[in-house]
Amino acid sequence: MSGDTPSLQRPTTRAARLSAIEQALLTHVVTSQSQLSEILSNQGIEVTQATLSRDLDEMNAVKVRTASGSMAYAIEPMPKHSASSHSSSDANRAKGEQQMTRVLSGLVTSVAAARNLVVVHTPSGAAQYVASVIDKQPMTDILGTIAGDDTVMMICTDDDTARTSAEWLLSLASQGRDKADRA
CATH class of the missing domain: 1.10.10.10 (Winged helix-like DNA-binding domain superfamily/Winged helix DNA-binding domain)
Structure with missing residues (x-):
């Protein structure tokens, strides 16, 4: 060589x-x-x-x-937001959150933060779809995702971002479940 x-x-x-x-x-x-x-x-x-x-x-x-x-x-950058920042326009943020709520509410079974990582559990076969929805969101503090069969790992820039992102994802998933429970 x-x-x-x-x-x-x-x-x-x-x-x-x-x-x-x-x-x-x-x-x-x-x-x-x-x-x-x-x-x-x-x-x-x-x-x-x-x-x-x-x-x-x-x-x-x-x-x-x-x-x-x-x-x-x-x-030209797309409008960006992070899970811990509210700097983007409310309309763009709301649209992205609505899409994520629809997906997460039916497919996320648990969310946990561990250091700068967020682990998202899904039913078998759903992790790659959930990861692709997360990847499409313009979040500056999320470096990327890795998906298996039933688990998504989000890599965040730091520990605080991971905790905030986990809470945010759990909130979005719960919103969708709350709406489904009321229907």
């Missing part, structure tokens, strides 16, 4: 391409689609201009003025 560090290998999926585009925009000053296409090509990702244009639009990428005065692509 030559001692070279292994290069990142990406599958040829749409999700991998979008991830590569996001990474390129975060690590390079990209002023044109042709420049972005070249960066992707160097990573072994061949993409047409039309596909690249659709990807950038879907990712909410816009051209912004840089400090040097030139225009470069940047991903």
Whole structure:
């Protein structure tokens, strides 16, 4: 072995391409689609201009003025909130919480915090769906989720966030159950 560090290998999926585009925009000053296409090509990702244009639009990428005065692509952040912060608009937060309440109320059997982790138990076969709903929420203090068959592990930035997130998830799951019990 030559001692070279292994290069990142990406599958040829749409999700991998979008991830590569996001990474390129975060690590390079990209002023044109042709420049972005070249960066992707160097990573072994061949993409047409039309596909690249659709990807950038879907990712909410816009051209912004840089400090040097030139225009470069940047991903405009989606409205974010954390389980411990109420900084996002009430409408966006309410919509996300309504979706989570619908899912969590029928599929969460228990929630517990352990250090910076939150463990969510579900019926058999439901964990990956619950994790995907959690992942789609724009929460800044949740680093990601890992799902098995009946357990989701949320990785939080710190212990306090994990405790607050566990309480929040349990509250959402209980809200849905309360509504179902009254019906």
